Amino acid sequence: MTLETIKSEIEATVPGCVLEIIPNPSPSAQHSLRIDPAHAVAIVTFLRDAEHLRFDYCSNVTGIDWPVKEISEKVKVKQIVDGIEQEIEEVRKSHTGGYLEVVYHLFSMEKKHGPVILRMRTEDRAERVHLPSLTPVWQSAEFQEREIFDLYGVIFDGHPDLRRILMWDGFKDHPMRKDYVEPDDYEYEPTAHDEVLERARQHRTVMGAL
Amino acid sequence: MDEQLKTELRKQGIVATTLQELYNWGRKNSLWPLNFGLACCAIEMIAASMARYDMARFGAEVFRPSPRQADLMIVAGTVTKKMAPQVVRLYNQMAEPKYVISMGACAISGGPFKQGYNVLKGIDRYIPVDVYIPGCPPRPEALIDALMTLQKLIDKQALTGADRPRHLKAEAPSEFVVPHFGEHDLEPPQNPEVWQPELVNISLAGTDDAGNN
């Protein structure tokens, strides 16, 4: 029972779903399957209830922040320069990322196999951050999805009680994002150096002569 | 009073003492801690009150759950910003005379979690602390040493005069401002009446001995 067979079974059972195997280059060889949010609940219900699969235990729900990253690669292209066809190197810039991702690790307590890893991606990191909640399928996702909402800002539609879990309710930021700026509660150190020294000097000017 | 006269009188069965000594002796030998463990240091605090490192010998056996009945708050563990208002509220509810022991690196200054967005960098930002115990976690013997240091501190407290302790001064505050949750941080981030860190000569820091940058 490999990931490819599971993928073809899901495609046979849930029509219209879009799946993609994301390979994992590390020696752990735990490849994951990217599912589309529209059919997510149907896919995981099949995974949980199918007789030979019975993935009844959702172990881990993780949120990951992929900010937009520019990658530039050098590509050799043939171009006509001064009338002669030459091969020159061109730098192609592309973007990866720009979304928030949620990863589910599924195991089976009945059949004792696993893990099957599912991934869902949001459309962007600003407004379109809605994903379907898998809490109706596995109750173990309840707290973990609340935590991803709290720390990353992904809004799970269909979650019974989506509110902050680790930070207080009035908190406005999503701290685990890569572009989160911590509040400046400066601490005096007797041996300030480097950036702490810089901040100390700024605080000094703000507070006036001491 | 002459020490020799005191020992002579004691041999005859007469104990001579001052009111201050008696008052402090009673207080220091019956410090009741508040049942207040936050994190890992709490386990060492429990171990310090168990059979091997017996804190009961020092009179600190009775851990009270209610702050109204406790004299000593051992802040053991990381104080997070979510928990800080509760800590200050508990301190305000304790009756005078009250003391605070800041146990462990996290309660002193944030400890290993200092880079945290939710970690309060030291409980002495909001409440006055009497004894600090470094360590992560400090051994139970260190907690007992801190208790003994606190007892020595109490022993030296005078009943009258300008340097009498806070609970005997009518105008000294015994309750402090409780921070509340803001949008990005606690408000206020520290209490300037309580937290007066040592000033560092910023203009000299970063220069070598000759004064060059």
Next chain:
Amino acid sequence: MSTTIEPVLAPSSSANAGESQLLELSMGPQHPSTHGVFRMDVVLDGERVLRLKPVFGYLHRNHEKIAEQESYLGSMPYTDRLDYICSLTNNWAYALAVEKLAGIQVPERAEYIRIITAELTRFLNHSALIGFLTQDMGASGTPLMYAFRERETILDLFESLTGARMMCNYMRFGGCRVDLPAGWLDQTRKFVATLPRFLDEFERLLATNEILMARTQGVGVMSKELAINAGVTGPILRASGVNYDLRKVDKYGIYDRFAFKIPLGEHGDTYDRYMIRLLEMRESLKILNQALKDIPEGPIVDPKTKIRGFKPRPGEAYGRIESPKGELGFYLISDGTANPYRYRVRSCCMMNLTVLEQLCIGHNVADVVVILGSIDIVMGEVDR
């Protein structure tokens, strides 16, 4: 200001006799029995619990964010502080995840040492827990002192091995940090030989004490289906009758060489959860006796691993072990640099709390304390 829940019903304004009013009570975060800074908002009808919402985050020390700025090895001391009562199993879980990520092999002697320390940790965790149960029930600390007596001896062993009582920071990627000091094995063998008598004492306490039995039998029953669906793992899952122990399922380390059984419960109530832990302590002793007999000589860390400047290839891995409280897993994503891109702790205590409300509904407030104690939470792991 702080999190509140809406009451189930607005308080009734009529003064008719016999009409009950609901009481909303906040137990914690400073409470003698909540095992740390944990808060439960309960809605009560008299003494009966109608709704219960757990509130945590009072110890959220953003371990995951700090780990993104530290190197892989630099996060090892922070894993000690997750479940601060059992630090060595946390270290092992993290080392296992990194070894999966980078494909590092562990030599045999290191595997034996890991199992010995893990089973000793399991023993001290379970004995402290049973001690805390009696403390919660009002026994004023005396059985807890007996449990802590054994804990102190084990902590002495850990201190001579790793240098610290609680925050051991002992496992490395590919093995352990230092080898066993001379005489440590004999000391451990002598100590382990005295443990069955201590367990008999404790078992007499659980099996014959009327008050304990009356307060725990039939309280907080958890069905098999609820346990599996809610992602509950560890002794409380096995107390509900589900045979899922990672030592037998994943066979991580060299657990497949040892002969031990997995105790299972029948009723799924609080009493079963405590008896399971007692039986697990006996199985741990079996494993310890076998491991202490068979431990070979050899290196304790793979000679080819690079401890400093460790940069695994890009990829991800999920490694999990059976910690004394449940399945503790680490999910690491590496982008080829010295710091992990994403470091996630799958915390067993937080997952086990999912069922707290369903277990407590219909019981009294006093039972809530006992049920919470049996779920065995440590706030350092719930909040990370």
